[in-house]
Amino acid sequence: MFLTMEHLNKTYPGGKVAVEDFNLEIEKGEFICFIGTSGSGKTTTMRMINRMLSQTSGTIKLNGEDIGKMDPVKLRRKIGYVIQNIGLMPHMTIRDNITLVPKLLKWPQEKMNQRAKEMIKLVELPEDYLDRYPSELSGGQQQRIGVVRALAANQDLVLMDEPFGALDPITREALQDLVKDLQERLGKTFVFVTHDMDEALKLSTRIVVMDGGKIMQVDTPDGILRHPANEFVENLIGKDRLIQARPSITTVGQVMLKNPISTTPGKSLTDALRLMHEKRVDSLLVTDEANILKGMIGIEDVDYNFNSATSVDDIMNRDIFYVQSNSLIRDTVERILKRGFKNIPVVDDEHRLVGIVTRATLVDIVYDALWGDEEEDEESDNIHHGTDKTPVSGASQTDAKGGDQG
Amino acid sequence: MITFLQTYGTQLLLKTWQHLYISAIALALGIIVAVPLGILLTRTKKISGFVMAIASMLQTIPAMALLALMIPFFGIGAIPAIIALFIYSLLPILRNTYLGMEDVNPALIDAAKGMGLTGWQSIVKVELPMAAPVIMAGIRLSATYVIAWAALASYIGAGGLGDFIFNGLNLYRTDLILGGSIPVIILALIVDWLLGKLEAAVTPRTTQA
Numbered sequence: 001m002f003l004t005m006e007h008l009n010k011t012y013p014g015g016k017v018a019v020e021d022f023n024l025e026i027e028k029g030e031f032i033c034f035i036g037t038s039g040s041g042k043t044t045t046m047r048m049i050n051r052m053l054s055q056t057s058g059t060i061k062l063n064g065e066d067i068g069k070m071d072p073v074k075l076r077r078k079i080g081y082v083i084q085n086i087g088l089m090p091h092m093t094i095r096d097n098i099t100l101v102p103k104l105l106k107w108p109q110e111k112m113n114q115r116a117k118e119m120i121k122l123v124e125l126p127e128d129y130l131d132r133y134p135s136e137l138s139g140g141q142q143q144r145i146g147v148v149r150a151l152a153a154n155q156d157l158v159l160m161d162e163p164f165g166a167l168d169p170i171t172r173e174a175l176q177d178l179v180k181d182l183q184e185r186l187g188k189t190f191v192f193v194t195h196d197m198d199e200a201l202k203l204s205t206r207i208v209v210m211d212g213g214k215i216m217q218v219d220t221p222d223g224i225l226r227h228p229a230n231e232f233v234e235n236l237i238g239k240d241r242l243i244q245a246r247p248s249i250t251t252v253g254q255v256m257l258k259n260p261i262s263t264t265p266g267k268s269l270t271d272a273l274r275l276m277h278e279k280r281v282d283s284l285l286v287t288d289e290a291n292i293l294k295g296m297i298g299i300e301d302v303d304y305n306f307n308s309a310t311s312v313d314d315i316m317n318r319d320i321f322y323v324q325s326n327s328l329i330r331d332t333v334e335r336i337l338k339r340g341f342k343n344i345p346v347v348d349d350e351h352r353l354v355g356i357v358t359r360a361t362l363v364d365i366v367y368d369a370l371w372g373d374e375e376e377d378e379e380s381d382n383i384h385h386g387t388d389k390t391p392v393s394g395a396s397q398t399d400a401k402g403g404d405q406g
Numbered sequence: 407m408i409t410f411l412q413t414y415g416t417q418l419l420l421k422t423w424q425h426l427y428i429s430a431i432a433l434a435l436g437i438i439v440a441v442p443l444g445i446l447l448t449r450t451k452k453i454s455g456f457v458m459a460i461a462s463m464l465q466t467i468p469a470m471a472l473l474a475l476m477i478p479f480f481g482i483g484a485i486p487a488i489i490a491l492f493i494y495s496l497l498p499i500l501r502n503t504y505l506g507m508e509d510v511n512p513a514l515i516d517a518a519k520g521m522g523l524t525g526w527q528s529i530v531k532v533e534l535p536m537a538a539p540v541i542m543a544g545i546r547l548s549a550t551y552v553i554a555w556a557a558l559a560s561y562i563g564a565g566g567l568g569d570f571i572f573n574g575l576n577l578y579r580t581d582l583i584l585g586g587s588i589p590v591i592i593l594a595l596i597v598d599w600l601l602g603k604l605e606a607a608v609t610p611r612t613t614q615a
Contacts, residue, residue, distance in 0.1 A: 052520055075521030087517025091535050091610030101521050133612045149521075159520075 001026040001064070002189055003157065004051070008058035010044055010213075018044045020213040022058070028156070031183045033200035035236065036210035042193045045210070046159050049191060050079045062157070077101055080158035080188075084165050086142050089133040094120070094145055095130040101153040103131025119148040123178060140171035147179060151188065160192045164199070176202055197237055201225070210232050252332055253325035255365055256346045256355030262287045265294055265313035272312050273302050285345050286316045291352045293345055296320045320393045322347050325354050329365060336362065410581055418570075422589055424484075424568035429597075432488045433549050436495030441541060444503025445529060454504065461497045469494070469555050475564050487564030495548040498519055502544025506537030535538045535610045540598070542605035555595040556588055567593075 008022035019041040023294040026032055034042035047053040049060060051072040060067050067075055088097050095220075098119050100110040107115070116130055123144040134142050143163060150158045160179070164172040180203050183190050194200055200207050201221040209216040209224070209232075215228035225242065235244065262285040263272050272284055276299060283298040295316035307316045322345045323332050336344055336357065345356040411418070447454040472493065474543075476486030510533045518528045534541075560568025572585025573579070 050520060052516070073522050073524050075522075076520060080522035081517065083513060083517055083520070085511070085513035087513050087520075089514060089518075089532060090612045102520055104527070132614055135612050136614060356519075 002024045002030075002062070003191075004059075004061040004064075005045075005049075006026050006059050008045065008048060008060070009056045010041070010048065011056045019048075019055070020216060022213075022217065024215070026189060026191070028189055029183070029187045031077050031180070031205045032192065033204040033207045033211060034191065034193045035195060035197065035200045035207055036216075036303075037236075038193065039212075040210040041213035042208075042210050043161055044213075046161060046193050048078045049157075050081060050159055052076075077104060077153060078155055078157070080155035082143075082146050082150045082158065082160040082163045084162040086134075086139075086146045086359075088142055088149070090134050090144060093130065094134065094137070096132075097134065097145060098149050099150050100149065101155075105153055107153075107189055115152055119152050120145075122182070124150075124248065125354055130377075138171075140167055140175065143167060143175055144178065147175070147182070151182070151186070155188070157189045157191070160190060162193055162195065165194075165196075172199075179203065196224050197241065201241075209236060210233060232370060243265065250329045250365070251321050251326050252329060252346055252357060253355070254358050255329060255361055256325065257361060258355045260285055260345065260353060260356035262353060263297075263312055264288060265311065265316065267307055267312045268310060269302055269315070271295060273306075276302070283343070284312075285353055285356070286312055287353050293320075293322060293347050293351055293353045294318065294344070320345065324349070324358065333365060362386075410585055414499070414585060415571075418585065418589065421565060421567045421569055421586075422593065424564070425553070425556050425590070426593065428487055428559055428564055428566055429482055429491065429552045432491035432556070433495050433545070433552050435488070435492040436548055436552075437545060439492075440496045440499035440544075441458070441503050441602055444500045444541075445534075447504050448498075448507040458501065458504070461500050464493050465497045470556050470561065473558060473599055477562060482563040484564045485561075486561035486562055487556070487566075491552045491559065494555060495552050498547040498551070499541070499544045502547075503537070503541050506540030506544075507533055509540065510536045535608075536609065538608040539605060542601065542608060546601045546605065549597050549601055550594050553590065553597060557590050 003024075003026040005022055005024045005026075008019055010016075011017050022041075022045055024032075026395075034046060036042045045055060048055050049062075049067075051067060054068075062070075062075075070339075088094075089100070092100070095113075095116045098116045099107070102112050102115055110119060114258040117127060120127055120130055125141060125144060129137065129141075134145070137145070139199050146163065150160075164175050167175065176199060179190065179192075182188060183203075190203075192200075192203060201224075204221055206220055207224050209229075211232050217233050218223060219227070219229075224233065225237065228242075260278045261275065261281055263275060265286055265288065276282065278283060285294055286292065286295045286297060287293055295318040297312055297316045301315045301317070309315045316401060321339065321341060324345045325348050343356055343358040345353055346357060348354050432503055435596050443457070447457055469490075472490045473487065476490050480486035480489060514532055515528060515537065518532045522533065556564075556566050557568035557571055561571050567586045570582050574582030574584075574586060
């Protein structure tokens with residue numbers, strides 16, 4: 001394990017508990033976001049990693065080595081550090097700022113020059129910026145330098161404390177893309193403190209949600225959106241985001257109609273027609289005795305072949321479109337809509353029939369995504385977009401929930 | 407004026423030199439003591455208020471009284487004068503060093519520490535350069551004070567341009583009073599101008615041009 005934090009506690013003099021029993025294991029190459037409100041202990045925890053603060057109890061191990069037993073100065077030179085207020089030295093050129101840590105490590109001059117050039121290239125700034133001073137750069141450019149300064153000495157671990165909080169949204173997004181790219185391309189490990197959920201969702205491989213010094217939840221962005229551990233996490237994510245995220249994290253299994261009406265291949269067409277009549281549907285799914293999906297018959301098939309065929313097996317359509325119950329709505333909705341199917345059987349991993357998605361279900365999904373809470377101006381634009389896409393054909397089954405399966 | 411210079415020219419040069427070196431030594435000692443002490447106080451904030459109060463108190467002792475107080479301990483001559491002037495030079499330098507260091511953006515100090523600068527490296531590479539203009543302003547102020555008050559040092563036999571002034575006062579000779587005062591003023595202006603140049607030189611560059 002690259003970084004292990006075990007039973008960390010931090011109590012300030014006077015008894016204020018900042019961090020309580022914090023446990024986390026971080027793999028190399030992960031992008032971990034600590035998120036929480038102010039006073040949640042996220043910054044405190046991050047600052048314990050490079051010993052800017054010392055824990056009251058508990059251990060932190062970097063590559064298996066207890067950092068409490070290391071020289072703090074040497075430790076910090078191995079860990080990149082980026083703070084919100086940028087922290088570039090105003091009296092040093094960009095070159096000197098970038099090579100600050102290499103210089104402390106006594107790299108030869110030639111290697112440092114080389115490094116400065118590589119680094120400025122990495123953040124796509126012109127080389128002649130190296131001789132400028134920080135005040136001659138824009139805020140976004142300065143923070144780019146702040147980011148590469150934290151990598152210049154080949155640091156494997158980079159700590160960032162709300163580094164983009166003071167930047168305008170466009171610059172912030174560009175810098176988020178930059179660090180995400182650096183993490184993915186260079187395999188650096190990031191521990192990133194933020195209070196911006198969008199930022200955390202965008203960047204993280206895992207998110208650590210903190211409140212009152214305690215971990216509320218540790219999970220991937222998808223996991224957090226799909227299963228917020230408690231009300232605090234839900235509130236932090238925000239209702240809007242949960243609703244927006246719903247189509248992207250909801251599985252087919254969650255929205256399908258259960259107990260689809262089905263028959264078996266051995267049944268006669270008379271039985272099938274009777275079942276359709278009784279259940280008020282226009283088609284039937286066909287499964288074998290083990291509930292494995294075999295095909296589908298529609299009322300047209302029954303009508304056309306009623307005199308020539310005897311069993312369902314003779315006329316059923318074997319080549320049918322189906323979806324897995326654990327696939328995401330996000331990935332399936334569009335395919336369903338495009339093909340204009342009236343309804344799609346849902347199967348589990350063993351190809352057993354477990355449910356059905358009808359066009360009425362799709363209407364529910366679109367409806368929830370748009371009006372899940374209350375209307376917003378920008379969302380009402382999307383409504384037209386959504387309805388335009390829905391083909392009018394096949395609307396025959398959308399009238400009622402439940403009995404509309406075929 | 408010309409007759410004055412013809413009569414007192416060499417003496418004037420000698421006294422000016424005395425005046426300058428008494429002031430310079432006192433100021434140098436002041437810098438050597440007050441700058442490190444000011445830095446030290448920013449690391450030990452608990453006692454900083456106490457030390458600053460003492461420095462302020464020393465500043466309030468009347469100059470004549472302080473000079474007179476030196477005699478029982480150090481006798482008369484240049485040394486007690488230098489010591490008295492040194493005490494006067496302390497406060498402006500100490501206060502400006504302390505305030506200048508305190509005023510350095512904490513984010514820079516945090517960044518410096520977080521990147522692995524030792525405490526000493528942080529002071530030398532980051533804090534002192536950033537505080538330099540404020541510290542220099544304190545030194546300039548002290549220099550002006552010291553040169554002006556060095557005129558009083560003649561009173562305890564330290565020499566300097568004060569000799570002219572005190573003689574003039576005793577003999578009701580306006581030319582001697584002016585002949586002592588004007589060089590003191592010119593000296594103070596020149597030293598301040600030179601230190602101003604030095605201040606500009608130690609103020610770190612933050613732009614290319």
